[in-house]
Structure formats: C-alpha cells, structure tokens
Amino acid sequence: MLLILYGFEYKWGDCRVKDGNAIELRNISKRFGKVVANDHINLSVRYGEILAILGENGSGKTTLMNMISGIYFPDEGQIFVHGEEVTIRSPKDAFPLGIGMIHQHFKLVDVLTAAENIVLGLPGPMRLDIDAVSARIRELAAKYGFDIDPNKKIYEMSVSQKQTVEIMKMLYRGANILILDEPTAVLTPQETEALFAVLRNMRDAGNAIIIITHKLNEVLELSDRVAVLRKGKYVGSVQTAEATVESLTEMMVGSKVTLDIDRLEPIDEPQVRLVMKDVTCVDPEGIITLNHASFTAYGGEILGIAGVAGSGQKELLESIAGLTPKESGEIEYYPPNQPMQVISKFSAVEISRLGIKLSFVPEDRLGMGLVGAMDMTDNMMIRSYRKGGFFWADRRAPKTLAEHIIGALEIVTPGVSTPVGKLSGGNVQKVLVGREIASAPTVLMVAYPVRGLDINSAYTIYSLLNVQKMRGVAVLYVGEDLDVLLALCDRILVLCGGRVTGIVDARTATKEQIGLMMTSSGKEGER
Amino acid sequence: MAVIITFLQNAIRQGICILFGANGEILTEKSGNLNLGVPGMMYMGGIAGLAAAFMYERSTQTPNPVVGFLLVLVAALLAGGLGGLIYSVLTISLRANQNVSGLALTTFGVGVGNFFGGSLSKLAGGVGQISTAVTANAFRAKLPLLPKIPVVGDVLFGYGLLTYLSIAVSIVLSWFLNCSRQGLCLRAVGENPATADAAGINVSLYKYLASVIGGAICGLGGLYFVMEYSGGTWTNNGFGDRGWLAVALVIFARWRPLNAIWGSLLFGALYILYLYIPGLGRSTQEIFKMLPYVVTIIVLILISLRKKKEDQPPESLGLHYFREDR
Numbered sequence: 090m091l092l093i094l095y096g097f098e099y100k101w102g103d104c105r106v107k108d109g110n111a112i113e114l115r116n117i118s119k120r121f122g123k124v125v126a127n128d129h130i131n132l133s134v135r136y137g138e139i140l141a142i143l144g145e146n147g148s149g150k151t152t153l154m155n156m157i158s159g160i161y162f163p164d165e166g167q168i169f170v171h172g173e174e175v176t177i178r179s180p181k182d183a184f185p186l187g188i189g190m191i192h193q194h195f196k197l198v199d200v201l202t203a204a205e206n207i208v209l210g211l212p213g214p215m216r217l218d219i220d221a222v223s224a225r226i227r228e229l230a231a232k233y234g235f236d237i238d239p240n241k242k243i244y245e246m247s248v249s250q251k252q253t254v255e256i257m258k259m260l261y262r263g264a265n266i267l268i269l270d271e272p273t274a275v276l277t278p279q280e281t282e283a284l285f286a287v288l289r290n291m292r293d294a295g296n297a298i299i300i301i302t303h304k305l306n307e308v309l310e311l312s313d314r315v316a317v318l319r320k321g322k323y324v325g326s327v328q329t330a331e332a333t334v335e336s337l338t339e340m341m342v343g344s345k346v347t348l349d350i351d352r353l354e355p356i357d358e359p360q361v362r363l364v365m366k367d368v369t370c371v372d373p374e375g376i377i378t379l380n381h382a383s384f385t386a387y388g389g390e391i392l393g394i395a396g397v398a399g400s401g402q403k404e405l406l407e408s409i410a411g412l413t414p415k416e417s418g419e420i421e422y423y424p425p426n427q428p429m430q431v432i433s434k435f436s437a438v439e440i441s442r443l444g445i446k447l448s449f450v451p452e453d454r455l456g457m458g459l460v461g462a463m464d465m466t467d468n469m470m471i472r473s474y475r476k477g478g479f480f481w482a483d484r485r486a487p488k489t490l491a492e493h494i495i496g497a498l499e500i501v502t503p504g505v506s507t508p509v510g511k512l513s514g515g516n517v518q519k520v521l522v523g524r525e526i527a528s529a530p531t532v533l534m535v536a537y538p539v540r541g542l543d544i545n546s547a548y549t550i551y552s553l554l555n556v557q558k559m560r561g562v563a564v565l566y567v568g569e570d571l572d573v574l575l576a577l578c579d580r581i582l583v584l585c586g587g588r589v590t591g592i593v594d595a596r597t598a599t600k601e602q603i604g605l606m607m608t609s610s611g612k613e614g615e616r
Numbered sequence: 617m618a619v620i621i622t623f624l625q626n627a628i629r630q631g632i633c634i635l636f637g638a639n640g641e642i643l644t645e646k647s648g649n650l651n652l653g654v655p656g657m658m659y660m661g662g663i664a665g666l667a668a669a670f671m672y673e674r675s676t677q678t679p680n681p682v683v684g685f686l687l688v689l690v691a692a693l694l695a696g697g698l699g700g701l702i703y704s705v706l707t708i709s710l711r712a713n714q715n716v717s718g719l720a721l722t723t724f725g726v727g728v729g730n731f732f733g734g735s736l737s738k739l740a741g742g743v744g745q746i747s748t749a750v751t752a753n754a755f756r757a758k759l760p761l762l763p764k765i766p767v768v769g770d771v772l773f774g775y776g777l778l779t780y781l782s783i784a785v786s787i788v789l790s791w792f793l794n795c796s797r798q799g800l801c802l803r804a805v806g807e808n809p810a811t812a813d814a815a816g817i818n819v820s821l822y823k824y825l826a827s828v829i830g831g832a833i834c835g836l837g838g839l840y841f842v843m844e845y846s847g848g849t850w851t852n853n854g855f856g857d858r859g860w861l862a863v864a865l866v867i868f869a870r871w872r873p874l875n876a877i878w879g880s881l882l883f884g885a886l887y888i889l890y891l892y893i894p895g896l897g898r899s900t901q902e903i904f905k906m907l908p909y910v911v912t913i914i915v916l917i918l919i920s921l922r923k924k925k926e927d928q929p930p931e932s933l934g935l936h937y938f939r940e941d942r
Contacts, residue, residue, distance in 0.1 A: 181816050196811040198804045200925050208797075209804050210815030217797045244925050 109172065111136045111266045111297030112157060112188075117166035119152055126152040129166070130323040132316055136265070139288060139298045141312035141329070143305070143341055145397070145604075147569060149321040150301045154268050157299075158190035159183040170266070189259025190268040193275075195251050197243045203254045204239035207261050229260050233290045236283070248374065249280040256287070267291065268299045273307055274399065275376070285311050303341075303397045305334050305608045319343050334605065342571060342604040350548070350576040352595075353555050359387035361423050362563035363409065363445075363532055368418030368433075370404045370587075379404040380587040381418070386532065388425065391554060391564040393578030393595060395571060396607055401587040402567045406534045409445065409565075411437035424531060425561065444531035459521055461510025465491040465502070468509055469524055494523035498549065515546030522553060533557050536567040551577055571600050583607055623885070623892055624771050628779070629845055630858075631884030633658075635782045636837030637862025638869060638876040639789055644700070644830030645866060646793060647823045648806040649707060650934040652718030654834050655859020656725020657699035661835020662842040663729040663736075664695030666850055669748035669843070670736055684751035685777075688843065689836075696835015699725055700828040708823050711936050722859070729838075733850040744849060752848030776844045778836065782880075785833060786873040793873070802826055806930030809937035819937055837862065861887065864912040870919060870927045883908045 113133040119126045127149045134140040144150045155161045157168065159177040167174050170186045177183050183190070197206050208222045223239035230237045237253050246254070252272060259267055269288075273281045288311065292298055302308060308315055309329060316326040317340040324340050363386040370379035379401040386392050394402055407413035409420055411432070420433045422443060432440055459468050469487035491505040498519040502512055509520055522538055535554065539547035554577070558564050568574050574581050578595040583606040590606040637654045644651045651657075668691035673679045699721055706717040740746045755776045762773035793799040804812040805822045813819050841855060842848065861883055868883070869875035890896055890904035919927040 180814055184816070196808075196814045198807045198811050199931065200807055200928075201800070201804065205800055209800060210812070210817045211797075213797055215796050215798060217795060217800060242925070 109136065110134070110169070111138075111171060112299075113169040113172075114153070114157075115167045115169070117153065117156060117163045117168070119149075119156060119161060119164050125321050127156070127163075128321045130318070132323060132326070134266075134297045134299055134314075136297045137292055137295050138314060139292050139300060139312045140326075141308040141315045142299060142301045142318065143303060143308055143315055143337060144318035145303060145341060145569070145571075147320070148318040148341075150318055151270055153318070154190060154270060154299065154301060157183070158188055158268060160190075184262055184264070187263060187265040188268070189262065189264030189266070191252065191255045191259065191270065191272060193270050195255050197251060197254060199244040200242060202240050202242050203237060203246075203257070206243060206254055207239075207258045211262070226257060226261065229257060233260070233287050233294070235287055248275045249277070249284070252276070252284070260291075265295070266297045266299075268301070270301045271303075272300065273302065273304065281307070303608055305337055305605075308332075308337065309334070317341055335601070338601050338604040338608070341608075342600040344600075350551050350573065351555060352577060352579070353559055355389040355558070355579070359389045360425070360561075362386050362388040363423070364421040365405075365409070366419045366421070368405075368408055368420065369416040370401075370408055370413050371416050372404075378587050379408065382584075382587075382589045383418075384582055384589060384592060386563040386565060388531070388561045388563045389558055390579040391558050391566055391577060393574040393581040394565060394567040394584065395574055395581050395603055396584035398569070400584040400607075402536060402584060404587070405584065406536055406565065406567065409440075409532070409534065411435055411440040422532075444529065446525040446528060446530035446533050459509050459517065462508050464506045464508055465495070465520060466505050468520065469494075469527075490524075490527055494520065494527060498523045498553070515549075518546065518550065522550060526553060526557060530557070530562055532563045532565070534565040534567075537569065538566075539573070540569070571603055574603075575600065619892070621771055623888070625774060626888050626891075627881055627885035628771075628775065629884070630887045631880035631882075632775075632779050632782050633837045633841045633845065633858050634862045634865055634883050635786065635876055635880035636778075636840060637834050637859060638865040638880065639782070639785050639873055640696070640700075640830040640833030640835075640837070641863060641866045642830075642869070642871055642873055642876065643789060643833065644827045645871065645933055646802050646806045646930055647826035648809060648930055648932040648935065648937070649703070649823055649827050650714045650718065651700070651703050651721070651827060651830065652715060652863065653699055653703050653721025653725060653831075654718075654862050655855070655857075656722035656728075657696045657831045657834040658838035658841070658859050658862075659725040659729030659855060660699045660838065661692040661696035661832075662838025662855070663732045663850070664835070665689070665692035665839040666746070666748065666842045666848065667691070667732060667736060669751035669848060670740070670746060673748050673750055679750040681750050681754035681757075684748075685754040688751055688755075688839065692835045692839035693832040694835075696838070697828045697832035699835070700831020701824075703831065704824045704827040707936070708820055708827075711938075714934050714936075726853075726855075729855075730852045733852055736850060744851075746849050748843075748848035752843050755843040756847065778840045778844055781836070782840070783877055785836075786877050789873040803930070806932060809932055813937070834862070861908055864909060867929075868912050868915050870915075871929065882911070886911065 110133045115131055117127055117130045130153060142150050152161060156163045157177065159180045159182050162178060168177060169175065170188070175186060177186070198209070204219055204223045204226055207226060208217065226237065226239045235253055235257065237250070237257060243251060243254065256267070272284060276284060288298055300312065309332065312329045314326055315329055315332055315337060317324040317337065319341060365382055365384050368379060368382050369377065372378050382401070382405060394405065396402055404413050408415050415433060418433065419431055421429055422432045422445065423429050424443065432443065460471070466484060466488045469490050470482060470484065488505055494500065495502060495505065500516045500519050502516060509517055512520070518538060522535065525533060538550050554564050554566065566578060575595050575598065580592055581595050581598060581603060582592045583590045583603055585607055593602065637658055640657070641651065641654050665688040668688045669684055672684050672687055703717055703721050706712040707714050736746050737743050755778060757776060759773050763769045793803060801812065801817045802822055804815070805817060805819050809819045841858065842850065846854065865876055865879050865883055869879045886907040887905065889907065890901040893904065896904070
C-alpha cells in the first residue's frame, strides 16, 4: 500500500529528432509587476547547433530561458518544440519535451552520490539497482567525453564536477535540448575548455544547446550563432563566424541614451582620499574574487564601478570596509587635513569610525543593512547603539535622526515607529542611504542603490550622492546601468573577473569602450 | 550468571519500547520533519491499544486472543498515525513551527493517555482494576520450543511477537532508506526539498506519509509498553521518559535504523542499571538514570567533532519548504 503511494512517477520523453528547429519562441513576453523582463521575443534554436544568448545583466536572458524550462510561465506568446506548440507549466512539463536546464545554482543533494542524484525521482522498480545506473552513466560519459565518478559524493566534488553531474542528470533523462545558464562563471580556464569540448560533442551528436553568457570571447569560441538581448528586447542574431567582438558589443550595449542626471563639477581640486594597492581576495572555495586590484579614489568625485555581476564589486567594497579578508595588498586612507593611515589591517568597526561608510544594497534590500521588522528608530540605532551609557542605549538621538531623514529625503511612512519592512522599496532604500549619509562620511560606498526603484526615487538618490560629492566626500558607486554610470560619475573603474581592466573618464568614455572592458579580458576564473 | 541473564532480558524489554519510537522518529526525521511528539504518540498508541483490548474483552464472553491481538495492533497503529497526521497538518500544510507543534503533540498525547486511562480505570471499577488478560497474554505469548534451548534460548526467544516486530521494522526501514528508489526520494526530501521538488518528487506527500507512518510505528512503542511490558494495565504517567529516550536514540544511532537496534539495548541496559548496583539511595539512583542522555550528549559531541556529512541530521530537518520562488 505504502509502496503504491510512494511510486509516483512521470514519463521522460525520448523524441530525438536531429533536424529542424528544436525550439521556436514567438512573441514571448514576461512582466514582473511593472518591469517588463521580456518584450515580444522571437527566437529559435536548431538541433545540432550551439546558440549563445548574449546580454548585459538584467537584459532578460535568464527569464527567457526559465520560461522554456517551466520555471516561469509567459504572459503572452507561443513556444514551439520541434514544430509543435507546447504549454510548459512546470519543469515536469519540460522534461518529457527533452528540455533540460542547468542553473547557476546546482540542484544537488550533498550527501548523496553522483549516481543517486542522477537517478533521483526517476520511475522504476522499487529496488534501486545503483550499479546499473552507474554503468549507464559511465556509458554516457564515454560517449560525450565526460570525466565523472558515479560513486563520489557531491560534497566531495569540485564545482566543475558538480556541473558535470548536472549535465549528466539531464542527459540521463534523455534531454536533447540543453540550456546552460552562465556555465563558465565558476570554472577555471582548463575546466571551461573541457566543458566546451563536451558541449561540442553533444552538438555533433545532434543536440540543441543554448548557453547564456556575457563573455564575448566564449561566445566567439564556442557558439554557432549568437542571439542578443538588450533590456528585455530581442536585438537580433548573427552567425558567430560573421561576428566580431566589436559588433557584438555594439549590439549588446546599444546606442547611448541621454539621461537627465546632473553631474556637478567639483568645486575644489579633488584630493586623494583612498588608495587601494594590489589587493587580492580569495573566497572560501579558493576562487580569486579580486585580483591585484589597485585604484585611487578622490574626495569630491563619484567613482563609478562597472562590471558584470560577480566580477568582484562586492569584494572590492567589502575589502575597503574591512568585511572581506584580504590575501594581500594594502589600503591607504587619507583623512581630510590629517596624516595618512593604512587601514587594511583595521577591523570593520574601526574603519567605520574613521568615516568610511558602506551602504551595500544587495538584491534583498532588507537582508543586509536594515532589519525589516524593526522601526526606523531601531534601524538608526544599529549604527549608534555603541554610543550612550554602558548599558542603556540612547534612543532619543536616533529618533531625532529618523525624523530628520524622513523630512529631508521625503520618505513616505506613517511615522518613525512603522517597521521598515512595511515601506516601499524606494523608501527603504532612502532610509538605508540616509542613515549612512547622516553619519557625515568621508568615503561613501553604495552598491546598486537604485535597483528596483522608480525613476523619481532613483533621481532622489542621485542627487543625494551629488550632495555628498560636493561636500568633499569620496563616493564609490557600484551600478549596473552603463548610461547612469556615464551620466553620474566622474570616473569609471571597470572590473572583469576580479581584475581592474581600466579606469576611464566618464565625460569622454563611450559605452562600447566600457562594454569591451567588462567582457573581453578572457582571464576570468583563475585560481 | 542468572543475574546477567535477567539483566539482559530486562534491558531488552526496556529497549524495545525505545526502539519502536526511534524507528518511527528516524522515518519522520528523514523527511525533514523533527517531530518531538514521540512521547505523545506513544501514549496515544498505548491507550488506544489498551482501550481496544478492554472494550473487546468486555463485549464478549469468550475473547479470542488472535482477534484481540489484531484489533489492538490496528488501534495502536491508527492512534499513533493520527498523532503523526495532526503533526503533519500543522507543520506541512499550515507551516506551524515544528518544535512547538511536536512539543504540543507530546502534551496532548500524554493528556489523552492519562485521561482515557483514568476513564478506563473507572469503568473497570477502580485504579489498577483494568483487566485485559486474554489479549495481554496474546502479546506475551512466547514462541514455541525455541526458548527451551539452554542458556541462549530464554535471552533470545523469551519475548512476545512485538519484540521481533521491532527488529523487523528496523531492518525493513534500513533497506527502504538505503536500497529503494522511494527511500532515496525520501532522503532527498529531508536533505534538500527544493532539489527533490525539481526532480519531480511530491515533497508534501513524502513528508505526510513519512510522518504518519512514523507516528504509527511510535504508537507500537506505547502498545508494547502497555500490553507486553505492563501486561495490559494502566498507570498514569507510567511511561516515564521512554519517549524522550527514543528521540535521543535517533541521534545516538545517527539516523540509522540498524544502529538503533543495538543502541536500544544499550539504552535499555543503562536505564535499569541502577537496579543492579548495590547501595544506591533514592538520590544516587537518579544519576544512573541520566546515563542514556549522557551517552547521547557524548555522541553528539563526537559527531560534531568528526564533521562527517553522513553522520549529520538531514540538512533541512526542522525547516519548512515552500516552493515560492521555485
């Protein structure tokens, strides 16, 4: 009885067709609230072809692929798989169509072996013959040139081995349309080469492969055809053989958009405020996240930091704030009218006391920096609780500060005692930035401060930053929209794979120039 | 020699109750549900079994031991399963906190047991008057011949059917978890429900079934205590802390049913050790009664130090799963 109830199953498709369009999308649109993630996109991929989907962050690449693999459901448009219109409501609908997607975050159970993960959820007799599964895995591995040990536990594996398990999971289930979301982001150059060899074998065996990426060199090296998305729209597709780095960059970043953002001219001669010398950071997995980064930030200027997501922006800011341990390198701080101090060895608290403030706005605004369930006063106190008596905290000053910020930044809230989690995104952002500014910083670091904000709130944030700049503060601005960076900043530092690939003058630089520096270093993922 | 044999037999009698509870809880925890309602479910199983036996024997002049046995077994399974179902509805469907729900279930189950235990006593005409001799004897019936084997016979075969059932449950459960497809799915659900969901496994169904069946197995622990150990009578709170020992045994056995078999013997032995140590007063006894917990703490420390992934609790134990952001 129990066994019948447990024996829930579904079927995997095995319709291998080696010619024609594997997938065709017609007029696919997807909106999240007011944001249009995909706007009437038409796209197709053939069997025996590697299609690269290229685009900046937020251009809608992953959203589009998630609709093919059943994670999202399109608001409008049609999906054809091998010429037939299909409705894909969940990953379970996608599997029988032969569609398999490998996400950036692997879906594997750590304590199980590779074989157990691969066979997980597949129907069959109750007794699981794991040796037969392993044999079949080895057979597939030999066919495509994988290196895989079916009996190894996932937690003993390297990132690239885990990825191999994910790909094998799809092949084992008979997938012939494979979607890979930024598969090389976590791989070393050697591992990337091995992956590409496998993907080519799979293409030659007649599978359709879609690879999402923003690395131009990889696109040129691997793909047969490139489709470019920009801000949710389909720009076009070209045969890789006819494409160049320059032509792809142009398609990817588009022409310059004029934004009405003020860029005030610094009043005084900018003074050196912060010097980063040769800083390297390594994450716990041993991957170099920041690679010999050096730059100088001046008081009275906004230094923009550009780069595709995960190029070391977070580590750059956090290493200055003393939150990320540094492998090597030094950071010098020049306070106004005072002698230089080397702050690389200081603790986060000491650095913050010097007036170097980090207002990091991660995707989840409330996750880091503010506590959603607490009201504004308490959130102000997160930064000031060390003041006051040795036991009793001072609540009056933070309350005054909260009231001041509400007035100055026009925050829409019923009052200082409303939990900040109840405020809208823009207002939460203002609370966060307002709190950091209120402490009269000398270096202000902000990351993605306008992410998810409407235009008006975004402009309020820009003008707040400009006010700080005119006060002589060195502002470090990590942003993702190149148009904004070019309009707001004085200089732009470009990161690629943890390296500083250049620092340009925002008044003269072009989007193409920055786009190239962001994507084509070709040295990503070194260990 | 005779003392050692009696000691072993008593240790086994103490251990079986705990072994049922531990097996039920291992199955439940493997699905990621931390059900601290084990004592409650044991009480529920025990009182349901006793009530069934009592009613059956009152309703007929010539009770049949086989009918009584089966009736009582089913009643205990249903009552334990009901406990697991209450817990499942609270934690899986309503997403209540697992710890709080489990502890509430314990309080509830103990209350239900004591309440109906009192009612039965009243019906029977007074405390200690409950008599279910026929059914209890069915549970206490030993295998024929085998206990007559010299020396080992009585130690190995001198018990009722439930004792052997508990060991069979451990073995079947171990096979299920390690060698079957559905066991693999269940482990995946407890470790990483999002991954299991993506692989097309019905996470909620697995959690429900594991918790309900786990609860039913716990119920058998209560039944064993009432019918075989106590011989078909009821004393309020007579259970002691056997339910919590079962929860401790899960950790001690590192979530492996086969380890739980010898673990239950060890726990049972430690539990009654004080009776065999001469010169203990009322206060010093209590130190010996603590031993099973001390052993559990030592095991916890050891497995934390070794940091071996396989010895850790299921990764999502105690957590809810929402598909939400899929």
